[in-house]
Amino acid sequence: MLKKIIGIDIGGTTIKMAVIDFSGTILSKWEIVTETLNQGERIPESIIESIHGELNKQGTPLEDIIGIGVGVPGPVAKGVVQRAVNLGWETMPLKSRLESGLNIPVVLLNDANAAALGELWQGSIKSVTNLVFVTLGTGVGGGIIIDGKIINGAHSSGGEIGHIPVVASTERICGCGNTNCLESYASAAGMITTINELIRNPKERVTNAEEIFSLLSSGNSEAQKTVALTIDYLARALAGIINTVDPEEIVIGGGVSAAGSALLDPLREKLKQYVFPQIREGLTLRQASLGNDAGVLGAAYESLQLYQAEEKW
Amino acid sequence: MLKKIIGIDIGGTTIKMAVIDFSGTILSKWEIVTETLNQGERIPESIIESIHGELNKQGTPLEDIIGIGVGVPGPVAKGVVQRAVNLGWETMPLKSRLESGLNIPVVLLNDANAAALGELWQGSIKSVTNLVFVTLGTGVGGGIIIDGKIINGAHSSGGEIGHIPVVASTERICGCGNTNCLESYASAAGMITTINELIRNPKERVTNAEEIFSLLSSGNSEAQKTVALTIDYLARALAGIINTVDPEEIVIGGGVSAAGSALLDPLREKLKQYVFPQIREGLTLRQASLGNDAGVLGAAYESLQLYQAEEKW
Numbered sequence: 001m002l003k004k005i006i007g008i009d010i011g012g013t014t015i016k017m018a019v020i021d022f023s024g025t026i027l028s029k030w031e032i033v034t035e036t037l038n039q040g041e042r043i044p045e046s047i048i049e050s051i052h053g054e055l056n057k058q059g060t061p062l063e064d065i066i067g068i069g070v071g072v073p074g075p076v077a078k079g080v081v082q083r084a085v086n087l088g089w090e091t092m093p094l095k096s097r098l099e100s101g102l103n104i105p106v107v108l109l110n111d112a113n114a115a116a117l118g119e120l121w122q123g124s125i126k127s128v129t130n131l132v133f134v135t136l137g138t139g140v141g142g143g144i145i146i147d148g149k150i151i152n153g154a155h156s157s158g159g160e161i162g163h164i165p166v167v168a169s170t171e172r173i174c175g176c177g178n179t180n181c182l183e184s185y186a187s188a189a190g191m192i193t194t195i196n197e198l199i200r201n202p203k204e205r206v207t208n209a210e211e212i213f214s215l216l217s218s219g220n221s222e223a224q225k226t227v228a229l230t231i232d233y234l235a236r237a238l239a240g241i242i243n244t245v246d247p248e249e250i251v252i253g254g255g256v257s258a259a260g261s262a263l264l265d266p267l268r269e270k271l272k273q274y275v276f277p278q279i280r281e282g283l284t285l286r287q288a289s290l291g292n293d294a295g296v297l298g299a300a301y302e303s304l305q306l307y308q309a310e311e312k313w
Numbered sequence: 314m315l316k317k318i319i320g321i322d323i324g325g326t327t328i329k330m331a332v333i334d335f336s337g338t339i340l341s342k343w344e345i346v347t348e349t350l351n352q353g354e355r356i357p358e359s360i361i362e363s364i365h366g367e368l369n370k371q372g373t374p375l376e377d378i379i380g381i382g383v384g385v386p387g388p389v390a391k392g393v394v395q396r397a398v399n400l401g402w403e404t405m406p407l408k409s410r411l412e413s414g415l416n417i418p419v420v421l422l423n424d425a426n427a428a429a430l431g432e433l434w435q436g437s438i439k440s441v442t443n444l445v446f447v448t449l450g451t452g453v454g455g456g457i458i459i460d461g462k463i464i465n466g467a468h469s470s471g472g473e474i475g476h477i478p479v480v481a482s483t484e485r486i487c488g489c490g491n492t493n494c495l496e497s498y499a500s501a502a503g504m505i506t507t508i509n510e511l512i513r514n515p516k517e518r519v520t521n522a523e524e525i526f527s528l529l530s531s532g533n534s535e536a537q538k539t540v541a542l543t544i545d546y547l548a549r550a551l552a553g554i555i556n557t558v559d560p561e562e563i564v565i566g567g568g569v570s571a572a573g574s575a576l577l578d579p580l581r582e583k584l585k586q587y588v589f590p591q592i593r594e595g596l597t598l599r600q601a602s603l604g605n606d607a608g609v610l611g612a613a614y615e616s617l618q619l620y621q622a623e624e625k626w
Contacts, residue, residue: 075591130467144557146464153559154443155592163589164553167480176590240477240553244457246466276476277489278388279468 001064005303006104008047008070009111009295010034012086015047018296019060022304024122026293030054039088048101066307067105068098069299071114075156079108082156107303111295112159113150115288116143118298119251123289130247133288134161134238137254139175140183140190144245150302162187164237170197186234188256191226198222213259231267238267239274246279253288260287314377318616319417321360321383322424322608323347325399328360331609332373335617337435339606343367352401361414379620380418381411382612384427388469392421395469420616424608425472426463428601429456431611432564436602443560446601447474447551450567452488453496453503457558463615475500477550483510499547501569504539511535526572544580551580552587559592566601573600 002021009016011034018029032050035042055062072094074084079095081087098106109117116133124131133143140162144151151158162183163176172193174181184190188209195206195215199222206212215223238250250271252264268285275283290297315334322329324347331342345363348355368375385407387397392408411419422430429446437444446456453475457464464471475496476489485506487494497503501522508519508528512535519525528536551563563584565577581598588596603610 142557146459147462149460151459151558153592154561155559155595157556157589157592158559160556160559160589160592161553163556165549165587167549178587178590236478236480237553240474240550241557243470243473243476244455244554244557245464246468246471246473248467274478274491276470276473277491279466279470279473282468 001061003066004060004064005300005307006051006065006068007296007298007300007303008068009114009299010043010070010072010087011111012036012073015043015050016292016296017047017050017054018293018300019055019058019065020297020300024297024301026297028054028058029293029296034087036086036088039090040084040092043087044092044094044097044101047098051102062102062104065104067107067303068102069114069301069303070094070098070106070108071111071295071299072108073111076108076110076152077156079106081108105303105306107299107306109150109152109299109302110143110156110159112141113143113152114296114298114302115253115290115294116145116159116251116298117150117301118290118294118296119253119288120145120148120298121301122297123251123294124249128248130245131249131251132238132241132245132247133159133251133253135254136186136188136234136252136256138188140187141254142241144241145247146245148305161237161241164240166233166237168233182233182237186230186237191230191256194229195222195226198225209256210258213262216262227262227266231263231270235267235270235274239271242271242279242283243276248282249284249286251286251288253294257287314374316379317373317377318613318620319364319378319381320609320611320613320616321381322427322612323356323383323385323400324424325349325386328356328363329605329609330360330363330367331606331613332368332371332378333610333613337610337614339610341367341371342606342609347400349399349401352403353397353405356400357405357407357410357414360411364415375415375417378417380420380616381415382427382614382616383407383411383419383421384424384608384612385421386424389421389423389465390469392419394421418616418619420612420619422463422612422615423456423465423469423472425454426456426465427609427611427615428566428603428607429458429472429564429611430463430614431603431607431609432566432601433458433461433611434614435610436564436607437562441561443558444562444564445551445554445558445560446564446566448567449499449501449547449565449569451501453500454567455554457554458560459558461618474550474554477553479546479550481546495546495550499543499550504543504569507542508535508539511538522569523571526575529575540575540579544576544583548580548583548587552584555584555592555596556589561595562597562599564599564601566607570600
């Protein structure tokens with residue numbers, strides 16, 4: 001039988017799962033509700049049950065699955081999720097819990113890192129090995145890939161680019177406790193705060209990021225200022241990352257990236273101003289292309305890479 | 314006979330060379346003048362001659378040398394130095410030139426990257442694998458090491474941290490063509506410009522960075538402002554790097570690092586303000602400890618790593 005991988009993407013409301021072949025084709029996908037009751041204690045069990053049930057239904061024997069990759073919304077070290085606020089986990093030995101219930105090798109990684117790997121594997125047209133993935137959503141996250149491998153970092157905090165400090169005329173306290181993190185300005189929430197600070201009439205206040213881009217397209221000056229400011233913060237932070245790791249591609253994902261060229265075109269222009277000349281010419285900036293599948297694909301890819309590295313020996 | 318490595322550090326005025334054993338002990342070192350005449354055409358030949366002569370004098374047979382690592386002041390791709398302004402090189406196939414004259418495997422790397430590897434190998438007390446090396450000298454350079462390997466980047470510009478943009482109230486054009494690069498403020502030259510902008514009496518103008526730190530220790534207010542400003546620019550840029558790659562150590566080298574705790578103590582404080590909390594506690598900031606030997610040691614280490622990787626097979 002054809003060997004396969006399972007990719008899992010654990011989110012605060014749903015857990016996405018997919019059976020994926022070695023070429024990156026999703027053979028089947030399904031999702032379950034995230035049971036966050038009792039500090040998310042039942043999550044591992046619900047994943048195990050769901051995989052058993054789904055494979056059974058498909059007539060796929062467990063032995064066909066060579067490994068499972070799991071993207072989690074929190075830092076990971078040595079198979080243990082350190083803190084995943086959205087799930088209620090403080091320290092969750094997820095790798096050993098899943099492995100003892102399924103008897104298949106499990107690898108964990110941070111969800112932004114998983115999405116980055118997914119984009120590298122299936123989203124890039126040419127064969128890219130160095131990529132920086134940026135999610136602009138409720139927060140700002142990132143995944144840094146060098147030589148095809150995620151930088152997890154010495155304290156499981158590689159790619160925490162939402163917490164790069166920015167210089168701003170206002171002061172915003174970030175959820176992490178620091179002041180004026182990139183996330184406080186370049187996330188959807190940050191952009192909304194920025195535009196509402198500019199709008200005088202309380203009745204015109206904006207409540208979501210889509211609205212900002214729709215106002216922008218109708219020539220609204222507060223929207224123009226907000227987007228220009230956001231892009232400047234973002235471009236400066238990205239230039240720092242780019243001048244440090246010198247990637248081939250910058251990939252922008254997350255809800256705000258749906259704005260497409262209204263976001264990417266001016267960002268590309270600003271990056272030309274801030275990026276080291278030798279890097280500038282050969283750099284690609286693109287929108288994420290895999291949408292919600294990036295996480296399961298990247299998690300599966302991490303598992304596949306480990307499997308293939310072992311096969312070599 | 315004990316096998317050895319040769320480390321070479323090519324600078325604009327001298328070329329440093331050393332015979333080094335596998336534990337990182339420098340067995341002998343010497344230097345020659347950099348012949349920059351005629352676009353530095355004779356540099357490879359002068360290195361070959363010097364190695365032959367020196368090994369001969371020591372009674373060390375060429376066969377004892379398993380490899381040569383060479384740090385060069387410019388970007389390197391596929392054994393070719395792309396542009397080394399200080400040496401007069403446009404494109405120099407240094408690897409093949411040296412290999413044909415010595416018949417020993419040669420590996421090239423950027424000089425800041427070599428110094429970074431040297432500090433990783435011989436400068437760190439505990440076993441560190443992720444390290445960010447920063448040189449504060451005439452310019453600002455860097456070397457990023459992840460999992461023991463230098464990030465050379467997709468355009469041979471990994472670690473070009475001197476060109477991270479800073480937000481400043483003045484405008485300075487950088488040698489690279491961009492405006493307000495970190496290097497324009499945090500290099501020795503940048504600090505001198507900053508203090509001289511603050512000093513009103515032209516007779517009191519400062520001409521070197523040492524003077525700034527000597528004024529600082531005597532309570533001079535312009536020196537205090539200059540150092541505080543420099544450290545703020547530096548800390549913000551470093552926080553961006555740290556939140557991206559999450560290293561174990563930040564190592565500060567180069568001429569300005571001679572200021573020691575007058576520079577490092579306030580920098581450590583500022584980093585606490587800007588770095589992601591989860592990284593902050595476990596991060597070490599230290600002064601480079603190898604001085605002028607970092608380059609030859611790191612170049613030799615790169616060669617040793619390649620040799621040992623091949624031995625495995």
